[in-house]
Amino acid sequence: MVISSEFLDALAPSSIRGITAKIREKAKSGVQVVSFAGGLPSKEFFPVEDIRKINNQIFDEEGGEAIQYAASDGYDPLRQYLVEFMKRYQVTDINYKNILITSGAQQGLAYLSKGLIQKGSVVIVENPSYPGALDTFRAYGAEIVGVDMDDDGMRMDALEELLQKYDKVAFIYTIADFQNPTGRSMSVGRRKQIVELAEKHDTFIVEDGPYSLISFSGEIMPAIKSFDRYGRVIYSGSTSKTIAPGLRIGWLIADEESITKLVYLKMRDDLQVNNMAQRQVYHYLKDCEFDEHLKTVTDAYYRRCQAMIAGVRASFPQGTKIVVPGGGLFMWVELPEGFDTLEMFDEVFQKNIAYVPGTFFCSDGGGKNAMRLNFSSADEETIKRAIPILGEMICQYQQKK
Amino acid sequence: MVISSEFLDALAPSSIRGITAKIREKAKSGVQVVSFAGGLPSKEFFPVEDIRKINNQIFDEEGGEAIQYAASDGYDPLRQYLVEFMKRYQVTDINYKNILITSGAQQGLAYLSKGLIQKGSVVIVENPSYPGALDTFRAYGAEIVGVDMDDDGMRMDALEELLQKYDKVAFIYTIADFQNPTGRSMSVGRRKQIVELAEKHDTFIVEDGPYSLISFSGEIMPAIKSFDRYGRVIYSGSTSKTIAPGLRIGWLIADEESITKLVYLKMRDDLQVNNMAQRQVYHYLKDCEFDEHLKTVTDAYYRRCQAMIAGVRASFPQGTKIVVPGGGLFMWVELPEGFDTLEMFDEVFQKNIAYVPGTFFCSDGGGKNAMRLNFSSADEETIKRAIPILGEMICQYQQKK
Numbered sequence: 001m002v003i004s005s006e007f008l009d010a011l012a013p014s015s016i017r018g019i020t021a022k023i024r025e026k027a028k029s030g031v032q033v034v035s036f037a038g039g040l041p042s043k044e045f046f047p048v049e050d051i052r053k054i055n056n057q058i059f060d061e062e063g064g065e066a067i068q069y070a071a072s073d074g075y076d077p078l079r080q081y082l083v084e085f086m087k088r089y090q091v092t093d094i095n096y097k098n099i100l101i102t103s104g105a106q107q108g109l110a111y112l113s114k115g116l117i118q119k120g121s122v123v124i125v126e127n128p129s130y131p132g133a134l135d136t137f138r139a140y141g142a143e144i145v146g147v148d149m150d151d152d153g154m155r156m157d158a159l160e161e162l163l164q165k166y167d168k169v170a171f172i173y174t175i176a177d178f179q180n181p182t183g184r185s186m187s188v189g190r191r192k193q194i195v196e197l198a199e200k201h202d203t204f205i206v207e208d209g210p211y212s213l214i215s216f217s218g219e220i221m222p223a224i225k226s227f228d229r230y231g232r233v234i235y236s237g238s239t240s241k242t243i244a245p246g247l248r249i250g251w252l253i254a255d256e257e258s259i260t261k262l263v264y265l266k267m268r269d270d271l272q273v274n275n276m277a278q279r280q281v282y283h284y285l286k287d288c289e290f291d292e293h294l295k296t297v298t299d300a301y302y303r304r305c306q307a308m309i310a311g312v313r314a315s316f317p318q319g320t321k322i323v324v325p326g327g328g329l330f331m332w333v334e335l336p337e338g339f340d341t342l343e344m345f346d347e348v349f350q351k352n353i354a355y356v357p358g359t360f361f362c363s364d365g366g367g368k369n370a371m372r373l374n375f376s377s378a379d380e381e382t383i384k385r386a387i388p389i390l391g392e393m394i395c396q397y398q399q400k401k
Numbered sequence: 402m403v404i405s406s407e408f409l410d411a412l413a414p415s416s417i418r419g420i421t422a423k424i425r426e427k428a429k430s431g432v433q434v435v436s437f438a439g440g441l442p443s444k445e446f447f448p449v450e451d452i453r454k455i456n457n458q459i460f461d462e463e464g465g466e467a468i469q470y471a472a473s474d475g476y477d478p479l480r481q482y483l484v485e486f487m488k489r490y491q492v493t494d495i496n497y498k499n500i501l502i503t504s505g506a507q508q509g510l511a512y513l514s515k516g517l518i519q520k521g522s523v524v525i526v527e528n529p530s531y532p533g534a535l536d537t538f539r540a541y542g543a544e545i546v547g548v549d550m551d552d553d554g555m556r557m558d559a560l561e562e563l564l565q566k567y568d569k570v571a572f573i574y575t576i577a578d579f580q581n582p583t584g585r586s587m588s589v590g591r592r593k594q595i596v597e598l599a600e601k602h603d604t605f606i607v608e609d610g611p612y613s614l615i616s617f618s619g620e621i622m623p624a625i626k627s628f629d630r631y632g633r634v635i636y637s638g639s640t641s642k643t644i645a646p647g648l649r650i651g652w653l654i655a656d657e658e659s660i661t662k663l664v665y666l667k668m669r670d671d672l673q674v675n676n677m678a679q680r681q682v683y684h685y686l687k688d689c690e691f692d693e694h695l696k697t698v699t700d701a702y703y704r705r706c707q708a709m710i711a712g713v714r715a716s717f718p719q720g721t722k723i724v725v726p727g728g729g730l731f732m733w734v735e736l737p738e739g740f741d742t743l744e745m746f747d748e749v750f751q752k753n754i755a756y757v758p759g760t761f762f763c764s765d766g767g768g769k770n771a772m773r774l775n776f777s778s779a780d781e782e783t784i785k786r787a788i789p790i791l792g793e794m795i796c797q798y799q800q801k802k
Contacts, residue, residue, distance in 0.1 A: 001632040003605065003659040008516040011665035017473060017672075024472060043465030051468070055456045064444030067452070067647035071425060072418060103504055103649075107671035115409040136669040204404065231402040246468035246676035248504075258404040264412035268537040270508040271418075274675040275647035 011139060015131050015360040023354060034386040037354035039180065039241075039329055040377040045297045046244040047284060054283040058276060066275055072266045073259070074101025074251070075278035081286055082237070082251055089212060089223035091235065097256045100263060103273050105210055105238035105250035109133050111262050111269075112171070112206055112234060112252070113140035121170040124162055126154050128332070128361030128370070130180040133173060133208065142170060146363035153179065153186030156193045163201040171204040171234070176224055177212040178328025181361050181372035185326060191224045198232040210238040211328035213294055216302045231255045239281050241329065241376075242294060247277040298327070304375040305331065307383045312373075315391025317398055329376040334358075335394065339369040344397050353390050412540060416532050416761040424755060435787040438755035440581065440642075440730055441778040446698045447645040448685060455684040459677060467676055473667045474660070475502025475652070476679035482687055483638070483652055490613060490624035492636065498657045501664060504674050506611055506639035506651035510534050512663050512670075513572070513607055513635060513653070514541035522571040525563055527555050529733070529762030529771070531581040534574060534609065543571060547764035554580065554587030557594045564602040572605040572635070573598075577625055578613035579729025582762050582773035586727060592625045599633040611639040612729035614695055617703045632656045640682050642730065642777075643695060648678040699728070705776040706732065708784045713774075716792025718799055730777040735759075736795065740770040745798050754791050 079096035127146025176186040225235040235253040319336035342357040358370025480497035528547025577587040626636040636654040720737035743758040759771025
């Protein structure tokens with residue numbers, strides 16, 4: 001007997017995880033795909049030796065306590081350290097009770113979905129936006145409405161129109177820094193504006209900040225949360241892109257009472273986060289050379305990004321537009337009108353190259369001629385070799401049409 | 402602004418985690434509570450040195466891959482090993498695709514709740530049963546209906562009556578081995594019967610098996626799942642009580658298509674389980690002295706249980722009944738009629754002893770004169786010292802009335 005319910009039966013594989021699962025299948029049969037698809041940080045930079053030392057230190061100091069049941073709200077030293085950490089984004093007006101540790105940022109988004117989305121709720125998102133978030137909002141019952149972006153991020157006039165049109169907006173979801181998939185960042189002016197709009201229209205902002213520290217210029221922008229005078233901004237943090245994703249550590253920041261409610265949800269859902277991972281992140285941020293590590297990673301991603309830009313410019317069809325990213329992991333490429341990147345996908349994948357079709361990111365059915373390319377996962381040499389092959393396949397596809 | 406919704410606002414702290422949070426608060430101010438409350442396995446037995454070695458081995462062999470993004474269905478070598486592991490319970494007719502790795506068994510119960518409970522659903526449980534599960538079923542919208550137990554576990558005649566009475570039974574939840582809180586086990590005959598009843602009444606059984614290997618006699622009973630001819634039994638496994646709970650590793654076993662649906666849910670909810678923890682459990686079960694470890698733990702818990710039985714018999718009021726456990730972590734104590742263990746709790750807690758009031762386990766408002774005592778957490782000496790103090794307080798309470 002197969003389990004069944006309206007909720008379960010509406011779920012499909014997540015679009016991007018669907019692709020990465022295919023890549024894993026090929027790998028099992030010995031075929032390596034050059035993946036520009038997933039959002040994988042580069043594992044060669046993961047601080048394995050530091051974490052190895054931290055593991056030993058944890059057991060030396062705490063013994064079995066490090067793997068005993070623990071509090072649902074998180075490991076207090078980590079929560080307290082994150083209060084300091086958030087000053088990097090100019091978020092200063094918080095204490096550790098404003099922070100819930102989650103098993104990765106995705107879990108925080110799922111908790112907010114369960115907590116805030118009700119029958120008839122709308123969630124406003126950037127168009128395009130991260131499908132892993134949109135899938136979760138949809139699964140928990142939201143209608144997704146996209147706001148167009150320009151070079152300064154989400155357009156505030158378009159946002160205000162939507163806030164006037166819909167009266168049950170559960171929250172506005174934004175990736176303000178080096179957005180997924182476009183690589184764009186929201187201007188400081190708009191960060192202030194969006195907070196005022198949320199207050200005026202009585203809704204919340206969920207600010208997702210996984211890429212903020214992967215800044216090519218080194219400049220870190222003030223979070224929207226730093227302009228939050230009304231408790232309207234819920235911040236979602238992560239170390240998946242800056243330390244390692246397999247640790248599954250994220251955090252939510254909100255007012256204390258909201259965090260308390262989310263802790264009760266955590267008690268229902270999985271009791272607590274893995275103890276050792278919380279300690280690994282705490283000690284790594286506090287005791288190791290995190291800033292130096294960040295510079296190494298960011299510099300490498302910058303070089304990979306430059307190699308990708310050069311490759312796309314040299315080999316993709318005339319009329320292709322790219323958004324040059326200031327940081328993060330992704331580049332958004334728009335092919336000329338008439339291309340269908342979803343249709344092309346299988347053919348390209350047969351040649352063992354993968355990207356994510358643009359339509360996966362667009363809540364309005366757009367993005368047909370766009371694709372997201374990840375530049376963090378493959379090394380420069382691979383990028384220099386594979387991007388021209390991808391470009392050639394795209395050009396051939398054009399000729400066949 | 403505090404976030405708010407019907408769903409969120411209905412949540413309260415989980416009853417047992419509420420008590421353990423109080424105990425943690427006291428510990429912060431330097432006061433150690435003798436806790437017979439939580440379900441903590443004894444951390445002195447956690448295989449810290451083995452896990453330390455495994456951590457190093459993982460990094461030696463895999464480097465950064467061990468903390469990279471990974472599959473949502475779990476670490477395949479662990480899934481494959483669990484196929485072998487389940488033979489301990491005579492579950493033989495499965496392959497690794499029937500297994501989803503979860504961040505602890507609680508997460509599996511939450512997934513099943515989200516997937517199977519719909520508006521108007523009933524979940525049938527043993528009365529009394531584990532409140533952490535009942536709270537989750539309730540949070541996701543189920544009405545909880547309890548079935549009385551006798552020495553052979555859930556009464557099948559009473560179960561059948563309920564299955565006839567309610568037509569929207571999402572599932573029957575049972576802890577068949579060394580049940581929480583009663584320590585009772587379901588007889589083999591009833592295990593066969595319950596499968597037939599689930600088939601006849603078109604519902605599922607969720608079999609929760611965290612305590613099964615903590616068997617004082619060493620005998621491991623066949624799981625209900627081993628009698629499942631119809632795919633009606635979803636098995637929930639855990640190593641929290643046999644290795645360590647802070648690793649947060651559990652698993653669900655169901656037919657392949659059901660597992661696929663649950664994997665899609667996992668993609669929405671938190672992407673994947675912590676990689677290292679999956680590897681720790683895999684290597685510990687496969688490469689270390691798990692059976693020897695299990696014997697050490699079980700023997701120690703047996704001695705603690707005996708000390709507790711002796712203490713309760715010697716010091717609790719006349720007319721007190723205990724269920725002598727054959728294994729597991731808990732003893733169920735019924736004081737004579739008229740006692741109110743919830744009312745007594747604060748007074749006892751002031752003297753720095755904690756238990757869980759029986760009413761927390763009872764879906765029908767019963768259990769007022771009962772309490773659950775955990776015998777795994779405190780050592781023999783502490784049990785011998787503290788149980789008579791608890792007994793004396795109870796007797797004094799009787800005199801005051």
